[in-house]
Amino acid sequence: QKEVEQDPGPLSVPEGAIVSLNCTYSNSAFQYFMWYRQYSRKGPELLMYTYSSGNKEDGRFTAQVDKSSKYISLFIRDSQPSDSATYLCANTNAGKSTFGDGTTLTVKP
């Protein structure tokens, strides 16, 4: 079993939709939960992260961690065509990150 499992997608939504991207993890030692965004033919860039459980909001993006169920979510409100990218969840313990396989999102105008 992989340490981080990510809903594979791909996901295609109309502009303005609410998007939910999800991951599960198996290692209880993980403390930091990251979301990276990767545009086509570019390197990943950190979108946001949370430490331990709870929610974190940044503009249209909300990251949610439920440690009891080992579930991580990223919500995108009012999705825009510019949000079209691959989203990678990652869990980090002692500086070593484990990445999900990524979910490719397309937002259609």
Place this chain on the structure above:
Amino acid sequence: NAGVTQTPKFQVLKTGQSMTLQCAQDMNHNSMYWYRQDPGMGLRLIYYSASEGTTDKGEVPNGYNVSRLNKREFSLRLESAAPSQTSVYFCASSEAPGGNIQYFGAGTRLSVL
């Protein structure tokens, strides 16, 4: 604001050839990483360097070697390239030794024929 710079951007090798992928960061970060990304398989850690002078194996180190030349530079060497090493390679860095937030380069697309 260069961040993490990787060279070359593209490379085609024949089986058995060797090459070195270069990575440099200008953020004074302590830790540096090499990943490979294959379709549908996410990012897999090849090697990392927690601080200058140290290197450690990651998840998929076989067929690769690394050198942490100084604090800025971390190179990845393929001694005898194989078709299975066709991939996109990313270098990343983080501030603290074993830091949690990583900054990535634009990647090197490598094809081994």
